[in-house]
Amino acid sequence: MATEGLVRTGVSARREAIGAFARRHRYRPLEALPWAAAIAAFAVFPSYLPLGSQILATILFALSADLVLGYAGIVTLGHAAFFGTGAYTAGILAANGWGEPISGLFAGAAAAALVGFLSGLIVLRTTGLALLMQTLVVATLLHEAANKASWITGGDDGLQGMDVWPIFGLFRFDLFGRTAYVYCLVVLFLGWWMARRVVHSPFGRSLTGIRENVLRMHAIGAPVVRRRLVIYTISAALAGTSGALIAQTTQFVGLGTLSLDRSGGVLIMLIIGGVGRLYGAFIGVPLYMIAQDRFSEVEPVYWYFWIGLLMVIVVLFGRGGVLGLADRLRR
Amino acid sequence: MSDTLSAIVSIGFHGVAFAMVLYLISVGLSVTMGLMGFVNLAHGVFAMLGGYVLTSLMNRQGVPFAVALAAAALTTAIASVAIERLLYRRLYGGDELDQVLLTMGLIFMSVAGATYFWGPVQQPMLPPSWLSGQIDFGFRSFPGYRSFLILCGAVLVTVLWLGLERTSVGVQIRAAVDNLRMAQSVGINTSRLFTLTFALGSGLAGLGGALGADLLAINPSYALDNLIYFLIVVAVGGLGSIRGPFAAALLLGIADTGFKYLLPELGAFFIYALTMAILLWRPRGLFGRA
Amino acid sequence: MINGAALETRALCKSFGALRVADSIDFRLERGARHALIGPNGAGKTSFVNLVTGALRPDAGAILIDGAEVTALSQSARVKRGLARTFQVTALFRRLTALENVTLAIAEREGVADDLLWPAGRHQGVIEEAYALLEALDLAEEALRPVNTLAYGRQRLIEIAVALGLAPKVLLLDEPAAGVPSSETGLIAGVVERLPPDIAVLIIDHDMDLVFRLARRITVLVEGHILVEGPPEAIAGDPQVRQVYLGERAPGSARR
Numbered sequence: 071m072a073t074e075g076l077v078r079t080g081v082s083a084r085r086e087a088i089g090a091f092a093r094r095h096r097y098r099p100l101e102a103l104p105w106a107a108a109i110a111a112f113a114v115f116p117s118y119l120p121l122g123s124q125i126l127a128t129i130l131f132a133l134s135a136d137l138v139l140g141y142a143g144i145v146t147l148g149h150a151a152f153f154g155t156g157a158y159t160a161g162i163l164a165a166n167g168w169g170e171p172i173s174g175l176f177a178g179a180a181a182a183a184l185v186g187f188l189s190g191l192i193v194l195r196t197t198g199l200a201l202l203m204q205t206l207v208v209a210t211l212l213h214e215a216a217n218k219a220s221w222i223t224g225g226d227d228g229l230q231g232m233d234v235w236p237i238f239g240l241f242r243f244d245l246f247g248r249t250a251y252v253y254c255l256v257v258l259f260l261g262w263w264m265a266r267r268v269v270h271s272p273f274g275r276s277l278t279g280i281r282e283n284v285l286r287m288h289a290i291g292a293p294v295v296r297r298r299l300v301i302y303t304i305s306a307a308l309a310g311t312s313g314a315l316i317a318q319t320t321q322f323v324g325l326g327t328l329s330l331d332r333s334g335g336v337l338i339m340l341i342i343g344g345v346g347r348l349y350g351a352f353i354g355v356p357l358y359m360i361a362q363d364r365f366s367e368v369e370p371v372y373w374y375f376w377i378g379l380l381m382v383i384v385v386l387f388g389r390g391g392v393l394g395l396a397d398r399l400r401r
Numbered sequence: 402m403s404d405t406l407s408a409i410v411s412i413g414f415h416g417v418a419f420a421m422v423l424y425l426i427s428v429g430l431s432v433t434m435g436l437m438g439f440v441n442l443a444h445g446v447f448a449m450l451g452g453y454v455l456t457s458l459m460n461r462q463g464v465p466f467a468v469a470l471a472a473a474a475l476t477t478a479i480a481s482v483a484i485e486r487l488l489y490r491r492l493y494g495g496d497e498l499d500q501v502l503l504t505m506g507l508i509f510m511s512v513a514g515a516t517y518f519w520g521p522v523q524q525p526m527l528p529p530s531w532l533s534g535q536i537d538f539g540f541r542s543f544p545g546y547r548s549f550l551i552l553c554g555a556v557l558v559t560v561l562w563l564g565l566e567r568t569s570v571g572v573q574i575r576a577a578v579d580n581l582r583m584a585q586s587v588g589i590n591t592s593r594l595f596t597l598t599f600a601l602g603s604g605l606a607g608l609g610g611a612l613g614a615d616l617l618a619i620n621p622s623y624a625l626d627n628l629i630y631f632l633i634v635v636a637v638g639g640l641g642s643i644r645g646p647f648a649a650a651l652l653l654g655i656a657d658t659g660f661k662y663l664l665p666e667l668g669a670f671f672i673y674a675l676t677m678a679i680l681l682w683r684p685r686g687l688f689g690r691a
Numbered sequence: 692m693i694n695g696a697a698l699e700t701r702a703l704c705k706s707f708g709a710l711r712v713a714d715s716i717d718f719r720l721e722r723g724a725r726h727a728l729i730g731p732n733g734a735g736k737t738s739f740v741n742l743v744t745g746a747l748r749p750d751a752g753a754i755l756i757d758g759a760e761v762t763a764l765s766q767s768a769r770v771k772r773g774l775a776r777t778f779q780v781t782a783l784f785r786r787l788t789a790l791e792n793v794t795l796a797i798a799e800r801e802g803v804a805d806d807l808l809w810p811a812g813r814h815q816g817v818i819e820e821a822y823a824l825l826e827a828l829d830l831a832e833e834a835l836r837p838v839n840t841l842a843y844g845r846q847r848l849i850e851i852a853v854a855l856g857l858a859p860k861v862l863l864l865d866e867p868a869a870g871v872p873s874s875e876t877g878l879i880a881g882v883v884e885r886l887p888p889d890i891a892v893l894i895i896d897h898d899m900d901l902v903f904r905l906a907r908r909i910t911v912l913v914e915g916h917i918l919v920e921g922p923p924e925a926i927a928g929d930p931q932v933r934q935v936y937l938g939e940r941a942p943g944s945a946r947r
Contacts, residue, residue: 202501204677
């Protein structure tokens with residue numbers, strides 16, 4: 071065997087491996103698909119735009135949960151805490167005289183980030199059941215607080231009387247939901263862009279390390295607690311943004327935004343699409359919400375049953391959700 | 402008896418009775434989670450099943466209380482063995498997220514199933530005549546059924562403690578909770594132990610759900626509504642322990658009852674804040690292993 | 692400082708209730724050392740490693756890396772001071788590729804890992820170094836495969852590669868060949884032999900063949916205290932050592 075040939079293979083294999091590794095963050099054509107689909111939906115389904123806006127905002131919520139769950143490996147049952155905080159912040163502002171949407175969005179994100187940071191300081195010191203428990207308690211605590219503070223939140227009846235001003239003073243929220251849809255699409259795009267950047271950064275890669283083996287992360291000198299806190303806060307901000315979006319586009323905020331149902335729902339949507347792959351949210355959320363929209367009117371009991379069964383089946387057989395399935399089919 | 406003292410005694414009494422129900426239901430969860438490391442959010446489903454069995458048998462078939470109780474516990478234990486063998490055992494040692502989602506899926510299915518079989522309305526539970534009414538303790542009289550609940554709880558924690566300390570099965574369980582690999586290497590059949598413990602824990606939950614059917618209402622969303630209570634007892638008490646959940650249940654039961662009577666505006670807010678504080682101080686629970 | 696050891700413990704003590712796992716241990720690991728820590732089961736070797744790396748807090752005593760005291764520092768902080776370890780049971784980032792595993796370590800070392808704005812792919816130097824490290828250990832072929840798909844022997848080697856990625860001054864190898872088929876033990880021993888001479892290496896192991904092949908100095912730990920310390924020939928001939936191992940095996944001639 072010619073050593074020259076061997077050397078050449080060695081060098082080119084090396085270049086190939088390093089090159090492939092270094093190029094992972096580059097945009098691929100397939101990534102334009104969700105946006106093309108969203109724009110197409112705008113044109114093709116004009117009467118479903120309100121549902122469409124909700125789907126877009128929920129995708130942002132699921133994306134934020136994926137950062138924490140899929141990338142950092144933090145299993146949380148209380149992500150709705152941040153969603154609801156953002157929703158109520160934007161809602162309370164709009165119901166009390168300040169209806170400017172963009173600043174409302176930022177306010178929601180900031181409030182949620184604060185809640186995320188503070189609760190993260192407490193919650194992220196532990197792992198396993200203690201952590202799961204604490205995330206649930208934080209969300210339930212906020213739910214209870216919102217319930218009791220009905221003089222500002224509207225309590226059980228929900229927040230009424232929101233008045234959201236036109237975006238930039240120009241684009242009024244119309245009855246068909248066109249403005250809302252574009253608004254949600256743009257915010258989702260920005261949120262996605264940020265999330266994608268974080269995921270492909272050295273920080274994002276270190277998160278997968280934390281997820282795969284915390285012990286090892288400590289043993290290579292990584293500041294694990296700090297990293298988890300940072301991603302938890304970023305995720306909370308994005309979740310708060312999505313909550314604010316929902317509040318502003320539906321002009322209503324209810325206790326459901328802080329519920330276990332909401333926290334659990336986002337987990338289900340992610341597992342359907344595929345956890346830890348950035349695009350799981352884009353697949354799982356529309357599938358779930360469209361099915362829910364169709365199905366749960368027909369017979370809510372059956373909805374619960376089939377969703378429960380789906381979860382059991384996906385966990386036992388469909389590891390990786392739709393994206394995981396696509397992977398296996400490709401091989 | 403003065404008014405405030407009377408109120409305190411009353412709160413204490415009802416709180417302890419509530420605590421006993423919580424304990425009965427949650428102790429199984431604590432032991433199985435400590436033993437199998439499996440996040441079983443669907444534990445409340447077994448309590449609910451016990452409640453439905455009892456109320457159905459008593460209300461629709463006129464079955465006597467004691468028999469219905471035994472049926473509730475047995476049915477739940479058998480059902481749990483099926484679930485453990487078919488579903489749970491595939492996920493031991495696996496991803497936590499998987500376990501959370503699987504058990505949540507089971508909760509959802511249980512909501513649907515309960516609505517389908519028994520309808521959406523709460524099942525009423527009437528204690529048998531020989532337990533209802535008041536029992537006169539001399540200085541005060543107390544509701545008979547609540548006294549019975551407290552008695553059950555006390556008897557149970559004693560039996561469990563004796564069982565863990567004195568029987569060979571108990572020793573095996575303690576060994577396995579302490580160090581699973583070590584237990585396996587000394588020849589303990591951990592697979593059978595898991596099933597047995599799980600059946601026992603779930604049977605107890607069924608019993609607790611049945612006994613406590615007038616405290617924790619039996620309706621389809623039972624497992625969801627009360628999930629946080631059971632998790633608080635287990636997390637605050639500590640996994641793999643039988644004393645821990647007892648202490649935690651007492652804390653939670655008395656605090657919850659107290660706040661309902663004294664400060665209903667605060668609601669459960671204080672309970673959750675207290676839980677967070679305790680978990681912050683002792684992340685593994687009050688009696689959890691470090 | 693010139694006479695300073697790479698790693699030193701002074702009067703290191705740790706007890707779990709009545710169980711003394713570390714009984715005033717005075718230990719020195721010289722620069723560039725090839726040192727082994729042996730002892731029967733329950734001697735306290737694992738506890739010693741955990742004390743040194745910071746996974747366990749000592750009851751008393753001091754730990755120094757390169758002459759500077761690190762007793763109060765966390766695990767991560769000690770890594771920054773030049774300490775690296777491998778685990779007895781492979782602890783890699785399971786679903787990540789071999790290349791990814793090593794780059795994570797190098798990225799931490801270089802302080803690059805806190806960057807959340809720019810793509811990781813920009814840091815060519817980190818990736819190149821990681822690949823070179825894998826090549827040096829003959830692992831280049833598996834670079835892009837998830838480590839949980841690789842043979843256990845390869846995984847043990849990647850463990851070492853990850854630790855090397857930290858450019859440590861002190862390397863603790865906790866049973867480097869544990870769980871590896873005996874045919875591949877030589878491979879791992881070869882890798883350890885070829886380690887850069889300026890790294891101080893401490894091997895904790897039971898395998899006497901491996902220990903006698905690799906170590907220039909051996910410390911015998913029994914029930915939390917150092918029984919005897921010296922070059923391999925002295926240890927092999929020491930009657931106390933042989934008694935401690937109770938004729939289980941004669942050093943140098945046995946298999947695990």
